[in-house]
Amino acid sequence: MCLAIPMEITSIEDNVAQVEVGGVKNEVRLDIIDEPAQVGDFVIVHAGFALRRLDRQEGLETLKLFQEGLGLELVK
């Protein structure tokens, strides 16, 4: 039950977004997401709520590090 998955926002009305991934559609509430989400964003969805927007830029940078074979991304 703690499964949470990234889904793409296809439309937003008030505090509710329609989301989709691999043909599976769902409706999620935006009451606790920490920054405004937009259509096209991927959000992490859990128990009917969007928890957070996935940061595409951070994702790309992590991948770049992998690809350059540097491997580690140590912070803190």
Next chain:
Amino acid sequence: MNLLSKFKDPELCHNILGQIKQDIQGDFRFMEVCGTHTVSIFQSGIRTLLPGNIVHLSGPGCPVCVTHDREIAAYLSLSQKDVIIATFGDLMKVPGPGGKNLKLAQAEGARINIVYSAFDALNLAKENPDDKIVFLGVGFETTAPTVAVTIKLAKDQGVKNFSILSFHKLVPPALKALSADKDIRVDGLLLPGHVSTIIGLEPYLFLAEDYNMPAVIGGFEPLDILQSILIMIRQKNDGKAQVINNYKRAVSDLGNPRATKVMNEVFEPSDALWRGLGNIPGSGLAIRETFSEFDASLIYDQDLPEVDEIPGCKCGEVLKGLIAPDKCPLFGTRCTPAKPVGPCMVSTEGSCAAYHKYKI
């Protein structure tokens, strides 16, 4: 480019795997504490790719599995009162005292509705103004804010026939109890990505500072997991533990302040019972007095009944990583996903259930 599929890229995975094999010294035992990690590690085949001296343990990361017998007994007792129970489907089959579960209670006439979210339970209350709806609150920091915000909405909307029996649990106090336990041999902790999305990095720092425990917040794609394992191994080799955020695309070091704010507004820390781990101080969430009109434990005077433990179930030892699921004498014989004896066999993320599905 599809970002997500890149995190499954076989070539990149093999590259990291190569580095793991190069760097590992002796045995390495890591524990994950998130059901999604459990499933992902089995499903992606990572378990079979890792060198034999890396041992993967599934800790207390499935909220259903750690729900205590006495809590299940309380849910069952509540279901006998004049209420409609609204619950996540996963709780239905969790065995309580005498093997009884909510599914059986439902068959015997208790009014139990499966919902997808706490918000749906609130809607159920609004649609049935003459009934009293109680939502069974389980889950970690990932779920608790969704329940908290629903309670706030109920208050704002003046809904009177809705309440929660909260047995929510907090992950860091459980990790503290595990790290302090001398019996447990864990060389590194793969921290739960989605819980971390909410709470951020800070609540875990004690792991490195107080227990010298390597700990990495990891995502759920194969690349994320392998990379996190590599970081833990390198920390162990260096003898210097750190808490690392290796899932930055989804986890800010600060977490999600909006979610933690609403969670802290509605709930306060309380002691909680964990299956297998026992009572852990400050590891639960109780509804604050300001929201007591939504606290089902007060409204229905619902205490935690004393119960006998489920005979033969070794879930507690499995959750502590002391034994592998298949070392439980009931595993796969008397206890199967179709007919679970213990809670670790119930939800797909349970250690025993995942082991059963992918190993056999």
